Amino acid sequence: MKKPDVRKDYSATVRAIVVEEPPAPWTEVEVDAQYTVTLLAFSWALLPVGFMVMMAIFDRYQTHRLPLAAGALVMLALAFTSGVGQRRSAWFEGRIQLATASLLSTGLVLVLVWWFALEAWWWVPYGLVFGSVATMFVALNHLSSCTTPTLRCAWPASSNVPAAAFHEWRIQNANWTNGTMGSKHLPDGTVLTLFGSLEGETTYLCIDRLCPPEVRPGWGELSVDFRLLGDPSNAAHAEE
Structure with missing residues (x-):
């Protein structure tokens, strides 16, 4: 059987495409990039x-x-x-x-x-x-x-992001900001970026996964405790 074609610096075993929904209230948004x-x-x-x-x-x-x-x-x-x-x-x-x-x-x-x-x-x-x-x-x-969808959820700009929810991440800023807030490199070369975005009057907390869809990491591989991020009020309490 022919081995699957994977890019250099990625694992020799191709992960199965994740089909389950992201942890609520997070949603996936297609990458808006035109080259x-x-x-x-x-x-x-x-x-x-x-x-x-x-x-x-x-x-x-x-x-x-x-x-x-x-x-x-x-x-x-x-x-x-x-x-x-x-x-x-x-x-x-x-x-x-x-x-x-x-x-x-x-x-x-x-x-x-x-x-x-x-x-x-x-x-x-x-x-x-x-x-x-x-x-x-x-x-x-x-x-x-690298067209893997971005994860995002609505997040009040006044609520801090709990650094404890991001294991082994490099958190640059725990305060919500319209820009990069943290990053992490996975062993297979995938780059994860935590950032805030603003669309209209709604502020979002986003996690970008820079990797091809066929090697997208599973939820457990992100080293993110989504339970602490499920409710901004709970997240703020956990940070205290």
């Missing part, structure tokens, strides 16, 4: 990268090497930001962090080569730009596959 603009921006960014390849091969238009690399880097950064900015959990993911470090280091090296007139070292930023394309592709491809 069409990101794909378009990334495609356009590959155009100057292609010209960079030609310049590296044919050794012509040497005075335009660094400006072309700078333009390509800016377009790559814009495409990357448009994709990563759609998911709160993205910045905690290892592939995203690697791609971010690659882009930042490329920009730093390019500035140094340009500022100190080291045109003879043009191949260094060129190589870093080519490497950034590879890391970006891997990161954005993984991010677009």
Whole structure:
């Protein structure tokens, strides 16, 4: 029998898709992320990268090497930001962090080569730009596959979130806020993020699971005591 195809850094055993309902009063909300603009921006960014390849091969238009690399880097950064900015959990993911470090280091090296007139070292930023394309592709491809629904429940903004309900989580802020409040990494690479969101006049407490649906963690694997989070008033009492 053919083994199931799973992504690298995930368990070799594919979990069964969880079909039971989340613990009340939590509900699942589909991830609202559109990567069409990101794909378009990334495609356009590959155009100057292609010209960079030609310049590296044919050794012509040497005075335009660094400006072309700078333009390509800016377009790559814009495409990357448009994709990563759609998911709160993205910045905690290892592939995203690697791609971010690659882009930042490329920009730093390019500035140094340009500022100190080291045109003879043009191949260094060129190589870093080519490497950034590879890391970006891997990161954005993984991010677009992570469509596991987000968990959420209505939560009064005046009620604190009990840190005791989140075992081995890194809680940054126990007060409800419209932003990231905590995070946790599972052994298989899944990134969990606790955050608050505001829709209209309703405030929500949300848990984002950054992973493909086929390897989504079960409720017990989240290390969250949903009993303490079932009623905000009870949660506040438990925190005291």
